[in-house]
Amino acid sequence: MPVHLCFSLVLSLFQAIQCSTIFNITASRPLVQNQTLVSPRQIFELGFFRPNESGKQYVGIWYKNINPSRVVWVANRDKPIGDADQSATLLIGGDGNLKLLDGQQNTVWSTNITAKSNYSAALLSDYGNLVLQDGSADEMWQSFDEPADTLLPNMKMGVNVKTGKRQNLISWKGEDDPSFGRFVAGVTSETPPQVFSWNGSSPRWRSGQWDKSKFIGISTINTTYLSGYNLQQSIDQGTSYFSFSDYNNSFFGYLIISSEGSLKFVLWNDGWSTYWEAPAPTNQCDVYGTCGPFGVCDPSSSTMCRCLKGFKPRSDEEWYRGNRTGGCLRDMELNCQNSTSAVASTTVEKDMFARMNSMKLPDSADYLSSVADKEECQSWCLRNCSCLAFSFVDTIGCMVWSRDLIDIQQFSTAGEVLFVRLAAADAGIPMKTKLVISLSTISVIILFGVGISVWCLPRWRGKFRKMKIPRLLKSVDTAYKSEELVAARKEQMKQEDASELVVYDLDSILLATDNFNAKNKLGTGGFGPVYKGKLNGGKEIAAKRLSSNSGQGIAEFKNEILLISKLQHRNLVRLFGYCTEGEEKILVYEYLPNKSLDAFLFDSKEKAKLSWGTRFRIIQGIARGLLYLHRDSCLRVIHRDLKVSNILLDEKMNPKISDFGLARMFEGTQVLVNTHKVVGTLGYMSPEYAMGGIFSEKSDVYSFGVLMLEIISSKKNTSPDYLGQHLNLLTYAWQLWCEGRGLDLMDEAIADAFSPSEVIRCIELGLLCVQDYAADRPNMSAVVLMLSGQSDLPQPKQPTFTFQRSTTHKVQIQPKEETFLSRNTITVTMVEGR
Known part of the structure; x- marks a missing residue:
């Protein structure tokens, strides 16, 4: 072939390749099939596409050079072009509109602007916005004003009440069908606004009210992204628009309403990852109105639904069959409703308000802009008999409810205070x-x-005495008066006869331990040294002696007595009694010959004694012990310091949870506590507790997840072995799991004999327990079922909360002055060896 012909062929091929990509559409340059319009930095691309190689063609916008790609906008959603039509074009018409024509020159889709321009041009921005400009580069139309199923950074979703225009997200009908689906996401025009998702016209999920920085009904929202969220409302213009900015200057993120009805926030990080989803797959309470009017949904409760105080199920039959959507009815009429005259109103008691903490506030609130504080808000509600509840949120103001209270959820973290109106005579007295x-x-x-x-007076003296717990609480000192013990002390007084402990005198303890001889020392904890001893009757004991320089003190000492005397379970250590003589404060426990789990697990020679069968039984035993603390005991208890060194082993290697000095009790309806002082062990502390002082049952679940992974691997979570490669055991386990190499986490000392299915299930369950958000973690009831294989395991999310430490430390963190359920700023005030 002659050289000049060769050159001409190469040149023509180069021109053809160049023509396959254009940067604008003009009257003289339409977009044809096999061409794409790209953004200046080639982040987004517009062109013709066939979903999953179907027989239908659409014009859409997608991320360029990302696999798998993601279509974020479609022009002709309900009017696809036939696959055989190869002559379809996207062009600028004579009236200046951007139009999609099929092969017969029929208009399939158009921008429909009224202002004509002979110099229109269409461009695609790096934010994925298709813009139609006139000759002066003024914007005449943009795709951001007509969203599909996806909200991109700097794009708006909202409503204009005056014009009636709604910029909602509407789902695809199916994964490969971009036509309009059943699910819609949008912003309400009420004050304060909310984001909703609907199934047709029925609410499916609700964000809760906007408080000028976040939606208060989303307890699990990642604060990393809070600064990027924005909701602008103009009462005068009748508009409410929600948007989010590009996080960390990244264009690769979006909010989508899926064809299955889930609202998802998705980011690109070497692959598309869902960082937030609503309704959450693991939380049925996220579904709108799960428990019906005047019902409260609690995802951590085994029954999930309960009626508000002063209410009862509308239908007992339906309620106990598991259908709670009918909700609840008021048990007793309000006093103001019984008052029929001014004279009567002076003799009838006023209504009262029941306080409910940590709540997702109900839907359909009325905002009182003129009310300045909580007291005025309460007074307004009390004066208006139609007012059923109120809440004063500092960042919003006064909200009142005059319609049925629906879609209420009990949170384990965050949430607001709701005051529900009740008749003053709760029991009609x-x-x-x-x-x-x-x-x-x-x-x-x-x-x-x-x-x-x-x-009691004649029985006061004696070498061994029985003493009631209330005497100890009175005699030691009054330093421990936290609110969460009030309910527990009431319960304790009711069951006083069952709470007797032996009070040992110091001489008997000295004799049993050979004067605290060093050869009898079993170990040292934050409380102080522990010694083995034998009483006169031959009973072996473990005596834990409060040291004078201990970081723990009288509060923890009393806490152990108050708690363990009430708790009886095969997987909890048993307390025999105590000694408070002179300056000595000693706790006397049952003696467990195999000491603590860490003595085996982290010893290169001893860990081989823990076969997989033994380890699995230990994991199950700890889970049963925690379930007893959280749900089955007379007191609901959060341990707060669950770790390997606090698991003791008896002669048969059965586990027993010990060290209740930091444990806290709470009432049956209370699922969350906020504390002034954060205490625990780094590496085992959950994110919400370490960062905000907020703890719940799910805090123990997080610690249990860490403990599980340590038992499987015989590696410490905060081991220096991870430095330079992995931040800690959690990130190491996650990487192995994602790479399909989960069994590589198994301790090599027992790698020859184990059940792969059990190990994999335990690793996956461990990762579920250490998820960042408390709501994502299973409760201990679910954990026990999952361990037994009676329940399927959901897909865990990546754990990102970690401390980069080379050793495990006991840390005490002092937040600023407490406000109920606020996110405290914290600083480390004391670190001491544990």
Whole structure:
């Protein structure tokens, strides 16, 4: 072939390749098939596409050079072009509109602008916005004003009440069908606005009210992205628009309403990852109105739904069959409704308000812009009989409810305070009667106390004495008066006869331990040294002695007595008694010959003694012990310091949870506590606890997940072995899991004999337990079922909360002055060896 012909062929091929990509559409340059319009930095691309090689063609916008690609906007959603039509074009028409024509020159889709321009041009921005400009580069139309199923950075989703125009996200009908689906996401025009997703016209999920920085109904939202969220509302213009900015200058992120009805926030990080989803797959309470009107949904409760205080199920039959969508009815009419005249109103008691903490506030609130504080908000509600509840949120103001209270959820973190209106006489007892009963009760208590004192006096002395817990709480000191113990102490007084402990004198302890001889020392914890001993009767004990320089003190000492005396379970260590003589404060436990789990697990020679069968039984035993603490005991207890060194082993290697000095009790309906002081062990502390002082049952679940991975691998979570490669055991386990090499986490010492299915299930469950958000973690009821294989395991999310430490430390963190359920700023005030 002649050289000049060769050159001409190469030149023509080069021109053809160049023509396959264009940077604008003009009247003289339409977009044809096999061409694409690209953004200046080639981040987005527009062109013709066939979903999954179907027989239908669409014009859409997608991310360029990303695999798998993601279509974020479609022009002709409900009017596809036939696959055989190879002559379809996207062009600028004579009226200046951008039009999609099929092979017969029929208009399939158009921008429909009214202002004509002979110099229109269409361009694609690096944000994925298709813009139609006139000759002066003024914007006449943009795709951002007509969203499909995807909200991109700097794109708006919202409503204009005056024009009636809604910029909603509408799902695809199916994964390969971009036509309009059933699910819609949008912003309401109420004040404050909310984001909703709907299934047709029925609400499916609700964000809660906007508080000028976040939606208060989303407890698990990642604060990393809060600064990028924005919701602008103009009452005068009748507009409410939600948008988010590109995080960290990245264009690769979006919000989507899926064809299955899930609202997802997705980011690119070497692959598309869902960082947030609503309704959350693991939280049925996220589904709108799960428990019906006046019902509260609690994802951590085994029954999930309960009625508000003062209400009862609308239908007992439906409720106990598991269908709670009918909700609840008021048990007793409000006093204001019974008051029919001005005279009557002076004799009928006023209504009262029941306080509910950590709540997702109900839907359909009325905002009172003129009310300045909580007291005025309460007064307004009390004066208006139609007002069923109120809440004053500092960043919003006063909200009141006059319609059925629906879509209420109990959070384990975050949430707001809701005040629900009730009749003052909760049990129908008049105030005067209540006063008589109260005085009578006080008299009985005084007489009972005198009788007990007379009875106890002759029995006061003796080498071994039985003492009630209330005496200890009174005699040691009054430093420990936290609110969460109030309910527990009431329960303790009810069951006082069951809480007797042996009070040992110091001489008997000295004799049993050979004067705290060093050869009898079993170990040292944050409380102080622990010694083996043998009492006169031959009973072996472990005596834990509070050291004078211990970081723990009288509060923890009393806490252990108050708690363990009430708790009886085969997987909890048993407390025999205590000694408080002179300056000594000693706890006397059952003696467990195999000491603590870490003595085996992290010893290169001893760990081989822990076969996989033994390790699995230990994991199951710890899980059962935690389930007892959280759900099955007379007190609901959060341990707060669950770790390998606090798991003791008996002669048969059965695990027993120990060290309850940091444990906290809470009421049956309370699922979350905020503390002034964060105490625990780095590496085992959950994100919400370490960062904000907020703890719940899910805090223990996080620690249990860390402990599980340590038991499987015989590696410490904060081992220096990970430095330079992995931040800790959690990130190491996650990487192995993602690469399909989960079994590589198994301790090599026992790698020859184990059940692969059990190990894989335990690793996956461990990763589920250490997820960043408390709501994503299973509760201990679910954990026990998952361990037994009776429940399927959902896909875990990547754990990102870590501390880069070379050793495990006990840390005490002091947040700023506490406000209920606020996100505290924290600083480390004390670090000491544990």
